[in-house]
Amino acid sequence: MPGPALVDDGKNTMASQLVDRLREAIVSGQLEAGSKINLERARGSFGVSLSPLREALARLISDGLVVFEDNRGYRVAPVSLSNLEEITRLREEFEVLALRQAIAIGTVDWEGDVMRALHRMNRIERDPSTPDTLERWEAYHREFHLTLIAGCRMPLLLNFCGVLLSLNDRYRRSFLRRTPGGDRNVAQEHGEIAQGAVARDADFACDRLREHIHRTGTNLQRHLADKLAP
Amino acid sequence: MPGPALVDDGKNTMASQLVDRLREAIVSGQLEAGSKINLERARGSFGVSLSPLREALARLISDGLVVFEDNRGYRVAPVSLSNLEEITRLREEFEVLALRQAIAIGTVDWEGDVMRALHRMNRIERDPSTPDTLERWEAYHREFHLTLIAGCRMPLLLNFCGVLLSLNDRYRRSFLRRTPGGDRNVAQEHGEIAQGAVARDADFACDRLREHIHRTGTNLQRHLADKLAP
């Protein structure tokens, strides 16, 4: 039998594990946007009972990944151009606000965390033929953006940014699966943001971050528009 | 038997009704901040079974009114000075951002909604001896602030603002129960904001709104500081 876990990650219950599994399934596109979530079928495929499944879905409502209507059950949140535009707009405002604060009051530990997150992300080769590396890069990418702003010490704002990041990742992972980053040098953009942050150059870092988010958003909007009106 | 509802408010299930009841119980201070929520006891006092209770609490997690830990159950979210400071700061940023957008693209219907919400709020006499009027004013006050920014057509941002407003109301309703508005003329502040909004004077309206939120926040912080260190 497997020995007891050395570290308690605080995800001991079915419901909490399901939240992560469902989020990943939705963000990765495994569960199609706008589709109904049949509870009985989901119960079977995830191998759990209805109570924890229901609880996990309820927690994902406020994350914007799941929508709910009384007596009509749960659905995967739909995607739209206006939704993507709003996400991009809010990411610019929120993440820049958080980064400016982090640069103002972040500790030395935070600086180190940023550089480590940057390094780990850049070490991954994004080989489209092996989806595994892509998914790992996605995880590190999310981690980088969250670490960058984590120094601001504003839990509510960090939570909002995390929500927006998940919503944004769903668009990226459905469109940029095979062409990560488009024609831009994303690695360089990340590098400039991180360098500016640890150098405490708020204006430079925030401008780079805003441009980075805006470019990504424009990129995704083009892909989505092409898909909706081929 | 009661006839069928003329309007379907979409709150037909136990769980959905419980979300509202629990939110009201927490925001009103009926459930003390930081206290454990005993499921068995709550089941009894609310007259429902465990499944919908659990589901309702799960939905309130991301609203920031409830915190959860695996195998240790649900608790009412604690209050703190730093939490109040963050709420105030974010309300300034978010609501001003939304108001500016609403003034830019809001329809004539939106203008009418704002004036109606203002009027209804001002018609209520806030008589401290009758708690009923205070609660009704609170509801109209929340409605006013949400209506003011509703014209921006940014569902995610509106949701975030609603979350922050609920969190903020909890502080106000615990401290300003007997001294609504302090020594300020709150009605005049609301009037100026609304007038500026429908006149499409973005700079004026946004400045007044920011001041309004900031003053309320400072006011509450003083009350909370007094309570924590008497």
Place this chain on the structure above:
DNA sequence: TTGACAGGAAAAATCGTTTTTTGTATCGAT
């Protein structure tokens, strides 16, 4: 042909019970 109505299948919501985990108090050993 179209519209309303009824019946049945499917899905969701709720409940009561069982299992698992946690916190606590007691007992024993060093």
Place this chain on the structure above:
DNA sequence: ATCGATACAAAAAACGATTTTTCCTGTCAA
């Protein structure tokens, strides 16, 4: 006397079964 292990009680989590609601389909009448 202090520390550690163990047993007991209370709370939370998960499950299976039951009830309620909705959705789909086929029928009948206008």
